[in-house]
Amino acid sequence: MRRGLEFKKKARIILVDDNYDHLSGIKELIEIESDFDVVATATSASVAISLIKKYRPEIVLMDINMPEKDGLTAIAEIEKLDLGVRIIALTGYDDPDLIFRAMKIGAKGYILKTMASAQLIYAIDEVAAGKIYLPATLSSRFFEYFQKSFKEEAENTADEENLLNYLTQREEEVLDLLTQGITYKGVAQKLFISETTVKTHVNNIFQKLQVNDRTQAVLYALNNGFLNRRKVKIAI
Amino acid sequence: MRRGLEFKKKARIILVDDNYDHLSGIKELIEIESDFDVVATATSASVAISLIKKYRPEIVLMDINMPEKDGLTAIAEIEKLDLGVRIIALTGYDDPDLIFRAMKIGAKGYILKTMASAQLIYAIDEVAAGKIYLPATLSSRFFEYFQKSFKEEAENTADEENLLNYLTQREEEVLDLLTQGITYKGVAQKLFISETTVKTHVNNIFQKLQVNDRTQAVLYALNNGFLNRRKVKIAI
C-alpha cells in the first residue's frame, strides 16, 4: 500500500498557522523528517485560501485556533472549492465537539500539537495515501460525541410514545403528501380519491397527532422521524 | 491500559447469530482463545434481548443479518434499555451505510465475519476496555460515508442560491414562528403587531421563497437550513 507512494511525486503541502514560530517549526520538521514538499505557508486563513488556489497542493495542514477567520470556516470554504485538497486539522485541544465539526466539514485528519512529530509525519503519510487519520485517543472522542449526538436525536424520534404509530397506512400516505406541501386537491388527484375523503383522512390525522392544522402535523411528522421510517421501509 | 483488565472479573458475553453453526464456532473460539466468559447465546434478536435482561453481560456480539427482527433494530432496543451493555456488530459485508447506522445507534464495535479470529478477540478486548473498535478498513468506510452525508446536507443548506437570504430580519422572525406551527393570530400576539401586518409579512415571505402556502414555506425553511443559521448565529 505505502509502496505505491514512492513512485509518485512528493506530495505538496501548505501549512497554515497564525503563530509564525510554530509554522516554521513544522516546516522544518517536515522538510527534514519526511519527503513531502512544503510549497507555501500562511499565517491567516484568507491568505491560505488564495495560496491553495494558486498552488493546488495535495495536503493542507490547518491550525484551527486562529483569530480573524477561524480554521473551521476556512476548512469549509476550501472544501467548497472542491479542489481535491486533503485537509488535516491541527489544534491544541482534544475537544470532541471541535473534532466532530472538523471531520463533519471534511477534514481528512486531525492531530494535536502536543503529539510526537513522528505522528504528524505519519498522519500526513496516511492522508496523502487517501486515508483518513485520527489518532486512537481522538477517534474514541469522536465516536463518543458522534453517538451522544445521535442518542439525543433518537430519544426524540424513536420515542416510545410516537403518535405516528397510530396512523393507518392510508393516513401515512396522506401525511407523506402533506409533508411535501401538497393541497387537498393535489392529494386527491395523486391518490385517486375524492377531495372530501382526503379531508376526512387529514382530520383523522390531526386527531391522532393532537394538532390543529397541517403545518403542525407536518412539523410533528418531521420532528418524529416520519421520513426516516419511510426510508427504513424502503432500504431494509 | 490493558493491564487493568487482568485484575477484573472476566468480561461476560452474549453471542447472537441466527446461524447456529456459526454461533457455536464463535463460542468455541472465544472460550479457547480468550479469557472471556460466554454466558449465553441466542439465534434470534428477541431471545437475545430477554437473555441480556437476565444476565446483564458486559458485551454482546450481534449479527446484523438476521431474519425476523433485524440486528440493527435489536441494537437500538438494547441501547434503549440503557443497561450499559456494549454491543459489537458483526456482519459479512462492509457496507458503509450499515456500518454508519450501527455506530449511529450505539454499537461500540463493528467487525466482519471474514476477519481473522485474532481480530475478533482483539475487538472484544478493546470494547471491553471501554474503547470503540473499528478495523482500519471499516473506519475509513465509516468516515467516507459520514463526510458524504454531511456534504450533501451542506450543499443543500449553505447553497449559494438560498432564497432565505433575501428575507428581512422581521420576515425571518415571522418565518421562525411559522416553523413552530403558529397561526396569524398567534404570531401577531407574539410580535405585538396587528394580524394584517403578519399577513403582509407572510405574503412577502411567500413571494421571496416562491411558494404558495405556509406548509411549503416551512418546508423550504427546514430544508434550507433556516434553523441551522439561527443556531449558528448563537453558537459560533
Added chain:
DNA sequence: AATGATTTAGACCACATGGTCTATAGATAG
C-alpha cells in the same frame, strides 16, 4: 432633499382549510 427599503396596517375577496356529523362498503378480528 430625495429615493428606496422596511415595517406597519387596512380593505376586499375567493377559496382553502378545519370541525362535525352521517353513511356505506369491505376487511379483519373476536
Added chain:
DNA sequence: CTATCTATAGACCATGTGGTCTAAATCATT
C-alpha cells in the same frame, strides 16, 4: 356472525389563509 376498523364520501358551516392593492411612518443611503 357480529363488532370493529378502515377507506370512502357527502353536507354544512365557520374561519383561517392567500392574493392584491393601497398607504403611512421610519430609517438608511445617496
